[in-house]
Amino acid sequence: MPPRAILLSGFIESNGEPMRLINLSEVMLMTGFKKTVIYSWVKKGTFPRPVKIGRSARWSLEEVEYWIQSKLDSKADNQ
Structure with a gap:
């Protein structure tokens, strides 16, 4: 089942x-990592930054998918 997402029709992805x-729950499900790891990577600049909407944090689905793909690509390059 694809993650639930907010559609923003005024903003277009690449x-x-x-x-x-x-x-965050969906990010954790997609990556397999917990909240503390994800936020530590955000702080280091190695994971996409969330968009703050009020007190909520949301991630661009495309950016998270790109991050995952880049990790898979680097794994393939190292083999």
Whole structure:
């Protein structure tokens, strides 16, 4: 089942689709990592920064997918 996401029709991703924002639970599900690891990577600049909406944090689905793909690509390059 694809992650639930907020569609932002006024914002377009690089693939031409409306921007989709996902919450931390969905980021953790997609990556397999816990909140503390994700936020430590954000602080280091090695993981996409969330968009703050009020007190909520949301991530661009495209940016998280790109991050995952880059990790898979670097693994393939190292083999």
